[in-house]
Amino acid sequence: MYLEPIATAAAYMAPAPELGPSSTAVRAALQPASTEPPAQTAELSVLTYNVRGLPWPMASGRGAALHEIGRELAALRREGRQPDVVLIQEGFRGEVAGLFRESGYRYWAQGPSRSERTPFAGMVVGARDLFRGEGVGKLMGAGLHVFSDAPIVDVRSIAYNNCAGLDCLANKGAMLVRLAPEGVPTPIDVVNTHMNSRKASRAPRSRTLPAHNGQMRELSAFLQANRQPGNPLLLGGDFNVRNSPARYYYDALDRPYTVVREFCSQPASGCGDGAADATSEPWLRSQDLQAFSPGAVRVQPLRSEALFTAASAKRPLSDHEGYLVRYRLSWSAATLAAYRPTPAMEVKPHKLGVKVSFKR
Template identity: 35%
Template sequence: MQSTLKLKASILAAALLALSSMRDHEPAAEICATSAAPMNEISILTYNVKGLPWPLAIERDEPLRQIAVGLEQLCGDTERPDIVVLQEAFGKTAEDFIRRSGYRNVVRGPSEDDAEFASSDLWDEQFADNSSAFLGEGAGRYLDSGLVILSDRPIELVASGAFPQSACAGYDCLAAKGVVLAEVSLGEGLPALLIGNTHMNAKKSSGAPPERQLEAYRRQVDVASAFVIQNRDDRLPFVFAGDFNMGSVEERRDYLFASPLDVGDQNDGLRVLASQGHRSLGIDEVISHGADYQFYFSSPKWKLEATRTSIPFGAANAGKELSDHVGFVVTYRLTPQVSAQDGEAEHAS
């Protein structure tokens, strides 16, 4: 059994390394022309597109092409998301998606060669000592993070980092999963919007035992919390989106929601709107899946409010034909906060 697992991990690593270097030469889509006018309404799509290379996933080229082309065809339409936050857009998949989607600006998460979050004395060395080479733990990274942020507006990387080897479990350790933060310019007179993207450790598909999955998840929440707190500019409104991979595991949910990230159903755009009556088959599927979130935060001078939501791909059947996740859009309205002293709106300087 151990020999079979070791061979599987070795073949998988070799296949990932070979495929990560492949590139095609499909012509790029026309870049979507956008207005430079200030934008106080911002729509954000978060989507785990299942862009894993073979042999981790098969027959993914056509569904991924449909998603990217669908976004490109919305150019000039008010339904086109202003910002797209992707998970599992690895290597060649990300390059193809970017070319086809027509978005002008892109920020990528950590690559397989980038530095990981620094470990500290907080990490139990025993966790690393008990790693399984048969599952790829400690074997190094063969894929990038799969994290991509696309924007029609100017966007600038703030910081990114990969989860350390002492904070991953199973096959997840073969990819540079982590966190990326970027600032999107919204135009004159408005603050930049801080966008976060993450993808946390898988459960059963990681191959690791449940207790090790959970311990890795808790460690990732801890390092993500410290990273966001260190790099977040509290003067800016903030949306932290991604695949948080909680599912139905209450221990994961409880740990994340009790973390210094200050996240919960009360500040997830989709779930806030669902509680107000915005429901559909696709929205119910996202909530039931329990993985994908858009946590939003106002700033001292700017209020960020979720106003509407939609499922742009496969709404009739929850989008299952394009990915094993349902991508969803939340639109936010940005308005000046009202001063408690004089009742007048305050603008960021």
């Protein structure tokens, strides 16, 4: 494993030469994949939400907040407005099990555990600072969870090798769940991730920036190795990129996906309500992102909205808002003709520590 010297951090700070809504990826996403009219369409909504499920003494009162989030999701379900898929970050506490039970979802998958390790052939940030939590081991897993109404047919995960500061105490990484929504002719690959923070890590920028960029490289390698060719990709999570062009634009031209806020900033996107505003680089105004890439099934963001906002709750349930995107899925007659349903994974009783859970 190659240890990258911190002096190379300056090399990561230069943004890509072609950025933002005029980039090749966004232009390509705006173009029709085929002139053939779709045989059928469906919609799928994805919520990404950092629930701040930190253990005591890092935070207090979080167990009650997690249960309240579960009740809020259940209320949305009673109204027929529940997200089809929920991506959770910072779900470190056992009360996540209660959140799952109360929310009404049938399938539950979890990301890397505390002990999971993933070999990585690329560069990794070198020296460790024990006083800031580096090199002392992992005290927690990744805190990543996915709830779904559609069956989960596969789960993959990666524990990032790069980290800086207090973030190293958690086994941050990414997870891919392969969903089989009823009637959709291919599975859908959904990825959830949580990346290195800045100030909260208590580490200097000279360490947090290369660590974050290293995690982006690891995420790209994970997607390349685990995404099923032909499956559409939906990606979400806490990317910790707010007000940081150096983080957001790192390796931007090599991304195998299009960021929703960039896509929706275009007049021709058809995103409708919740489209990104006209201010400069609105995708830099949040830590939380969603992105997409088509497969045999085409994907298009329709609209987005914030959930669990300060204005909508009696008290803040997290230090993040939930970010929900509704996507249109469409496919051709040829794709539909080749449709072969995929059986769901064998599942186990739901509790923290198992990979996939199922609730009847």
